[in-house]
Amino acid sequence: MSKISTKVPLKTTLAYGIPGVGAGYMYLLMTLYVMKFSTDVLLIAPAVMGVIFSISRIWDAVSDPIAGYLSDRTTFKFGRRKTWMLLSFIPISLGFLAVFSPPESLQDASLEIWMMFAILGFYSAITLFNVPHMALGAELTDDYHERTRLFGVRHIGFTFGSILSLVSMSLLISEETDPNGDIRNLAGNLAFLAVAIMSLMIFFSVSRLKENPEFQNRVNKNPFKAFRDVWVNPHAKILILVLFIENLGGAVIGVLTLYVTQYIIGTPALAPLMILAYMLPSALSVPFWIPLSRRFGKINLWVFSMVFTGISFGATFFLPFIDSVTARVVIMFVGAFLAGIAAGCGGAIGPSIKGDVIDYDEYLTGERKEGSYFAALNFVYKSATGIMLLVTGFVLQFSGFIPNQPQTMEVKIALISLYGLVPLLFYSLGAYLLYKKFTFGEKEHAAIKQHIKDNN
Template identity: 30%
Template structure:
C-alpha cells in the first residue's frame, strides 16, 4: 500500500490496494484516517497539506493521530486510530467517497438525565392515547353508533391505513435530512400537535343523519377523509418521535431504559384511553359523548407533544448527513441482516396483536356480555370492555421493571422470546370464552398484559441497537428509515387483519345492536384466539435466528469510536 500527497486544493491521493487503485478527493483541513488491518485499507482522509510530516504534526496536535511508523516526506503515514470524530470506512473492503469529505462520527453519549428521558417519554402518552382510541373504538363507533355497515368500515380502515403506510418512508426521509437549530426531529412535534387535535375531534364528530342506511356513501367518505387526515398528521409527529428515541444514548442498557420509560408513558396513555372515553361517553351519552371525547383527548395529545418537544434534546452531530431517496433508503435498510430477521418476527407479532385490538369490544359485548351483578356493583361509566383494557394495560405497566431486569441477565432476544410464548398460550386460551366468563378472561388478560409490556419495550430497543450496525456500513444515521418501516409493518398489519376480521363478521351474518348467532360468535372466537396464537408461534420461531446481542453492539461501537 502506498499513499502519495499532492499540494494544493483539493488534495488528491492515490491509494493502491492489492494491485488496484482508487482516486480520492478530500477538502481542506481534514484529518486522514488510514486504518491498516492485514494490508487492507479500512478508512481514509488526511490534512490538506503538501507535506506529510507537516500534516502528521498538526494532526497530532489535535489529538487525532496515533502514528504506527515514523513520518518523513515521501513515505506513507500509517495511522491506527483517530479520536477526532471523522468517519472510519467500514468492513474489509477499501471504500471511498468521491468529491467530498467523509461525514463526521458522533461522540459516544451515555448517562443522560432522567429529566430528558421522562420528558421525551411523555410524548408517547399522547400518541398512545390517540392510537388506542382509534384502534379500539373507531370501528365500533361507526358501526354501532353512526350506522355505517361493518363491510364499508373495513374498506375505509384498509384504504386509509394503506395510504398512511405509504407516507411513512417519506416522513422518515424528511426527518433524517432536516437541519434546524431545534434539531431534525423536534420541529415536527410542534408542527403536528394542534392539527392532530383538530382532526381527532372531527373524526369522532361525524354529521348526524336520520337514515344512515340511505347515506352509506356519504358517511363512508366522511370517515375515510378524516381517518386519512388524522393518521397522516399522526405520522408527521410519530416517525420523528420514535426515531429520536434511538439517538438519545449509545449505551445498550440505557437504551432499554429510554424505551422502557417511553413505553411506561405509553401504557399510562393506554390506561387513560380505556377510562376517559368510557366516562365521557357515559356522561354525555352516545354521539355527543364521543364528540366530547374527541375534543378533550385531542387537546391532551397536543399538550404532551409540545411538552416533549420542549424538554427533549437532540444530538447536533447527527444532523447534516446525506440522506437516501426515501424508498431507496427502505430497500437499503433490508441489507442489514440483523434488522431483517428482527422485522420478520415483529411482523408476525404485530399481526397477532392486531385482530384482538379490533374485536375486543365485540367479544366483550356479544360473547361475554354484562352480568346482572356487574350493573349492580360497578359504576355505570365502567363498561366491561373498559375494565378488560384497564386490567390488561395496568398489568403491562407493572411488568416493565421486571422485563428490564430479566433482559439485563439473559439478553433482549431471549426476554422477548419468553413474552411471545406467553402471548401464544394466552391467545389460544381465549377460544373458551363464554357468556359471563369475566373471571376467566381477567386471568388471561393479566398474563397477556405482562407479555404486552415486554412487546412495547424490548423490540424497539433492539432496533436502536442494529441501527449502529447500519451506521458502520453506510456512514449514515437513518433512524427515520428504520422506524418508518417499523411503523409501516404495524399499520399495514392492522389494516389488513382488521379488514379481514370485519369483512368476515359481515359475511357470517353480524348485525349491530342485536344478539349474535352461534356462527358469528364462533368466528369471533376463532379470529380472537387461534389466529393470533398461530402468528405468535411463527414469530417465536423466526426470532431464534436473531443473534445481535450486547457483545455484538460493543464490537460495532468500537468501530464507531463510541465505546
C-alpha cells in the same frame, strides 16, 4: 462514533416519555372504539369500515416512508426530529376531532367518505409525530441496555394514556346504553379535551429535549437508497419479518375486544376493566423486565413474551363453549392480566432492539437514518394491521353479524377464532423466527460500536 450520552438523565427520560401519554390515549381509542362507534352509533357497515381501515394502512405505505425520510433530511437548527413533532399537533388535532365529531347531517355514502378522510387524516398526522419521536429515542443514547430503560418509560407513558382512554371509553359505552344519552356530543367533547392536552404535551417535550447536531445531514440524498439500506441490513430484514408476523396476530385483539366482551362474554360494561387488567401489568411490569433483560438477554426475553402472549389469548378460544358468565369473565381477566405482563416486555425491549439494528446500519453505511428505519418498521406494523382489519371486517359481515343483537354460535366462533387462535398462531411463529434467525445480541452490538469508534 458520534458523541452521545450513554446515561440518559431522568429529566430527559421523562420529557421524552410524556407525549406518549397523549399518543397512547388517541391510539387506543382509535383502535378499540372507532370500529364499534362507526358500526353501532353511525351505523356504517362493518365491511365498509374494514375497507376504510385497510385503505388507511395502504396510505401509510406512502406517508410513513415520507415522514421518516424528511425527518432524517431536515437540517433546521431547532432539530430534525423536534421540528416535525411540533408541527404535527395541528393535523393531529383536526384529524382526531373529525373522527369523533362527524356532522350529524351526513348520512350513508357521505358519512362513509367523511370517516374515510378523517381516519386517513388522523393516521397521517400521528405519523408526523410518532416516526420522529421514536427515531429521537434511538438517538438519545447508544447504550445497549439504557435504550431499554428509555423506551420502557415511553411505553409506561403510552400505557398510562391508554388507561385514561378506558375511562373515556367507559363513559362512551354507558352513554350508548342510556336511552337519553347523546353519544355523539360526548365523543366530540372528549376528543376536544384530548387534542388540547396532547398539544400541551408536545410543546413541553420539544422545549425540554435536545438533539445531537452531529446526526444531522448524515443520510443519503436518494430516498430509495435509504430504504434499500434498511432491507440490505440483514438484522433489519429478520426483524421486519418477525414484526410483520407478530402484528398479524396482534392487530385483531384491539379491535375485537369490545365485540368479544359484549357478544361472547355478555358483560359489555366490564370491557374497560378487562382492558385495564391488561394495561396495568403492561405498565407496572416494565421496571422488572429491564433488569431481567440484562441478565437473560433482550432477545430471549422478547421471545418469551411473544410465546406467553400467544398462549394467553389462545386460551380465550373456549369462551363461547362455556355456559357460566362468571367463568367466562374470570378466563378473560386472567388472560388479559398475563398478556399484559408480556406486553410490558415487548413494549420496552422491541423498540430498543430496533435502535440496536440502526446502529448496525451506521456500521455498514456511516449514516444515521433512524427516521427511515422506524418508518419502515412502522409500515410493517400498519400493513399487518390493515390486512387483519380487512379480514375482520369481512368476517363480521359475512358470518352473519348483526349490530346490537344476540349473535349466533357461528358468529361467536368466527369472532373468537380471530381473537384467540390467530394470535396464538402468529405470535408463536414470530417467536420461533426471532429465536432461530435473529443473532444480533449484546456482544455483537458492542463489537460494532467499537469498530465505529476506532474508525472515527
